[in-house]
Amino acid sequence: MAVRRLDLGYFVRPASETGGPQPRVEPVLAYLVRHDQGLILFDTGIGRADPETEAHYRPRRRDLRDALSAAGVSLSDISLVANCHLHFDHCGGNPLLGGKPVLVQDVELTTARNGDYTFDELIDFPGARYEELTGEAEVRPGVWLIPTPGHTEGHQSLVLRQADGTVVLAGQAHDFASHFASDQLARQAVLDGVEQPLPAYPHWLERLADFDPRRVLFAHDCSVWEPAQSSFPGV
Numbered sequence: 001m002a003v004r005r006l007d008l009g010y011f012v013r014p015a016s017e018t019g020g021p022q023p024r025v026e027p028v029l030a031y032l033v034r035h036d037q038g039l040i041l042f043d044t045g046i047g048r049a050d051p052e053t054e055a056h057y058r059p060r061r062r063d064l065r066d067a068l069s070a071a072g073v074s075l076s077d078i079s080l081v082a083n084c085h086l087h088f089d090h091c092g093g094n095p096l097l098g099g100k101p102v103l104v105q106d107v108e109l110t111t112a113r114n115g116d117y118t119f120d121e122l123i124d125f126p127g128a129r130y131e132e133l134t135g136e137a138e139v140r141p142g143v144w145l146i147p148t149p150g151h152t153e154g155h156q157s158l159v160l161r162q163a164d165g166t167v168v169l170a171g172q173a174h175d176f177a178s179h180f181a182s183d184q185l186a187r188q189a190v191l192d193g194v195e196q197p198l199p200a201y202p203h204w205l206e207r208l209a210d211f212d213p214r215r216v217l218f219a220h221d222c223s224v225w226e227p228a229q230s231s232f233p234g235v
Contacts, residue, residue, distance in 0.1 A: 001142065001160050003167055005217070006030040006067040008045035011059040011089060026220040028089050030064075031169050032071055033160060037140050038079025042158050042169050043219060047092025047122040057089075064093035082145060084171025084219060085152040086112040091122050098127020103139060105147060106132040108154025136207070144211075148173040148204050157208070165214025173202075177223035180216055184225075 008028045018024045030043040046061045068074060075096055082103040083091045094102060109132055112123050133156070136146045142161040149155050151172045158169040174180040183201040187209070190198060216225040 001036075001162055001167075002034040003160065003169070003217075004032040004034075004071050005222075006032055006045075006064075006071065007062055008043075008064065008067055008093075009059060009061040011046065011057040014056060026175075027222055028059075029217075029219050029222070030067070030093075031158075031217065032068070032073070033143070033158075033169075035140050035143060039073060039077050040080045040082065040140070040143065040158075041078050041097075042082050043084055043090045043171065044081065044093030044097065045089070047088040047094075047119060049088050049119060053088070059089070061092070064096055080139070082139075082156070082158055083108075084148075084157065084169075084173070085155045086118050086123060087152070088118050088122055090171070090219065091118070094122060094128070095125035098125060099129060101129050101131045103131050103133060103137075103145060105145075105154035105156050106134050108152060108156070111152065111154060146204065146207055148202065148208075150202055159208070159211050159213075161211065166211040168208060168211070168213045168216040170216050171219045173204075174218060176221045177216070177218060177225040180218070180225050 006029065008030050010025055010027050013024045013026055015021060015023050028046050030041065030045060033040040045064050046059045065075060078097060078100055081097055081100050085108055109130055112118050133145060136144060138144050144159040145156050146159055148157045155171060155173060157171055157173050160167045183205060186199040186201040187205050214226065
């Protein structure tokens with residue numbers, strides 16, 4: 001399975017949400033997975049929002065069709081869609097993929113449909129075809145969707161078992177690779193029997209550890225997490 005990152009634009013997170021004095025520009029990244037049973041698209045970019053949201057985040061979009069074309073494929077080539085969650089910056093291209101199965105956690109879809117969460121036209125669009133999951137599932141041979149709640153209750157990550165090691169497409173389970181690394185170290189400290197207090201970490205890291213990930217990629221960070229003992233060419 002080959003994985004290709006798709007650049008679908010960026011937005012400006014205001015200082016009120018960064019925890020610091022400055023705003024932060026964050027990329028919006030999706031991932032195209034070439035599987036023997038067809039192309040899988042994980043996340044679809046930034047959807048249109050109301051004027052208040054547009055002013056708040058100042059998004060700059062790259063059309064999903066253009067991003068796919070640069071990868072040598074088209075919308076019609078996609079066989080399966082999965083969203084890490086249904087906020088407008090992750091499911092914005094879904095309406096372009098009417099008729100394609102969209103894999104989502106049932107709690108995420110229910111929350112999205114309850115209002116005050118995302119934009120209705122990005123959820124129930126013509127041809128919307130959801131396949132709701134309750135917990136983890138192997139959706140194609142070697143392809144797993146694993147619940148990774150935190151950012152939203154129904155957040156999920158895509159796990160790809162590959163010959164050269166497992167790749168995790170973590171979506172927004174962590175905002176940054178460095179945050180994921182910190183939680184990994186907190187888990188290791190617990191395993192090593194380091195005396196408390198220690199930082200808390202998400203319980204689902206234990207499940208991801210079962211897959212022995214070699215690389216973890218994110219929706220809003222171009223950095224890639226790799227284990228501390230990774231090998232690099234020429235090193």
